[in-house]
Amino acid sequence: MLRKILIALLAVLVIGGGVVAWLAWPDKAQRSVAEVTGQRPRIDAPREQTLPTVGVADVVGWQNGARPVPAAGLQVAAFATGLDHPRWLYRLPNGDVLVAESNSPAREGGGITGWVMGKLLGRAGAGVASANRITLLRDADGDGVAEVKTPFLTGLNSPFGMSLAGGYLYVGNTDALVRVPYKDGDTRITARPERVVKLPGGGNHWARNVLASPDGKLVYVSVGSSSNIAENGIAAEKYRGDILEVQPATKTARIFAAGLRNPNGMAFEPQTGRLWTVVNERDMIGSDGPPDYLTAVEFGDHFGWPWYYWGGYPDRRVDPPNPALQEYSKRPDYALGPHVAALGLSFANDAKLGQRFARGAFIGEHGSWNREPLSGYKVVFVPFGENGFPAAGAKPVDVLTGFLTKDEKAQGRPVGVITDKAGALLVADDVGNVIWRVRAG
Known part of the structure; x- marks a missing residue:
């Protein structure tokens, strides 16, 4: 008996030592x-991992008057402070700004990646309870x-x-698209939200973005996957990893586009009217991709998830495979x-930040949790050409x-990006609890 106990303890020590070694030397x-x-990005061979690389920045916040660093020719200052995990922004017709103060509901399932995220993302400020609130911000005197x-x-x-259409404000709850009546100038809504369509909740990706079509007849809703690569079965991913097209008049929805692991920001490109989105791809095949x-x-587009990525590269971890889909997997544009962790998306059609930022897309990169070294943690601009595609x-x-500080501590993490009525860029910083305003000058 003693011998069996000693062997069991030795096995635990060996396994534990292996885990410690893995944590000390993740995929770089x-x-x-x-x-x-x-x-034309470099797509290397996958480096499959049993456990994900964990490289999440601890949050220290903005101390002693610190603030983000703008590009040359731009200035930045706080538009609003003292918020509770501000994630998304929406500008109303009168110039008022709505901010969704929100966070993930309690996580359940999601496999080993979900467990790691649930345990460790709290270090990055993502573990606080959700305020479950939309707050109105007004700059009546125009001082920024x-x-x-x-x-x-x-x-x-x-x-x-959030999105306005037909006298309603539509809101993406994690488990439903809801709406409330809205009239211009409202500063508080007391009506009980009406459910338009039910949405699948739970799992890893909780945020549901909403975008009304220009004519207000349709509403698009982005629904991220519940897992990394459908490791809990493809049936658990029904109506997930998709952009849904909702008809509010009939309260019905259909899949508009599929194979999008975690689509988030959505916007219509002003030159062509095409719908664009930013998407978070899969984990645990290396820090390079x-x-x-x-x-x-x-x-009708399908971008391959979970079976393929970047237009047809197979993910051989997915079981069962889907070889018939490979030739139909659409390659992303950029x-x-x-x-x-690209989340925010806004086109520059009404931005006034100078000619350099006159045509293209602003993107809020929330920042990596599973790459060594860290990536993202900034707002970038992708220049577009006259054809309505990246130059x-x-x-x-x-x-x-x-x-990020020099020692890779998170002072903040950008999410939603929009322009305000004066053409400045507003950026929701969900761990700094600030809305930053970027202007020319």
Whole structure:
């Protein structure tokens, strides 16, 4: 008996030592982020991992007057402070700004990646309880600071995206698309939200973005996957990893585009009217890829998840395989780099930040949790050409950096990005609890 106990203890020590060694030496990037960006990113062979690389920045916040660093020719200051995990922004017709103060509901399942995220993302400021609130910010005197900050809509369930259409404000709760009546100038909504369609909740990716079509007849909803690569079975991913197209008049929905592991920001490109999105790709095949991406999306598109990435590269971990899909997996338009966690998306059609930022897309990169070294943690701009697509050979241009300290502590993490009524860029910083305002000058 004693011998069996000693053997068991030795096995635990060996296994534990292996885990400690893995944590001390995770998979390290062999490529620069720049090599994995643009229309023709470097796609290396996967380096499959049993456990994910964990490289999440501890949060220290903005101390002693620190603030992000803007690109040359721009200035940055706080538009609103003292918020509770501000994630997403929406500008109302009168110029008021809505901010979703929100966080993930309690995580259940999600496999080993979900467990690691649930345990460790708290270090990055993502473990706080959700305020479940939309707050209204108003800068009536035009000085670039919101002097009004008031609760607008409460009692929600991890709200994220917001969009006006047909006299309603649509809100993406984690488990439903809901709406409330809205008239211009409202500063508080007391009506009980009406459910338009139910959405699948739970799992790893909780945020549901919302975008109304220009004519207000349709509403698009992004729904991320519940897992990394459908490791809990493809049935658990029904209506997930998709952008849904909702008809509010009939309260029905259909899949508009699929194979998008975690689509988040959505926007219509002003030149062509095409729908674009930013997408977070899969984990645990190395620090160098595959890249998160920015892409146009059309009805019927399939981008390959979970079986394929970047237009047909197979992920052989997925069981069962789907060989018939490979030739139909759409290649994304633009790579943003590995694990940058691209969330925010806004086109520059009404931005007034100078000619350099006149045509293209602003993207909020929340920052990696599973890459060594860290990637993202900044706002970038992707220049577009007159054809409504990223300019040939263009690389992302840094707009707002400095969210990480020199020793890789997180002062903040950018998420939603929009322009305000004066053409400045507003950036939601969910761990700094600030809305930053970037202007020319």
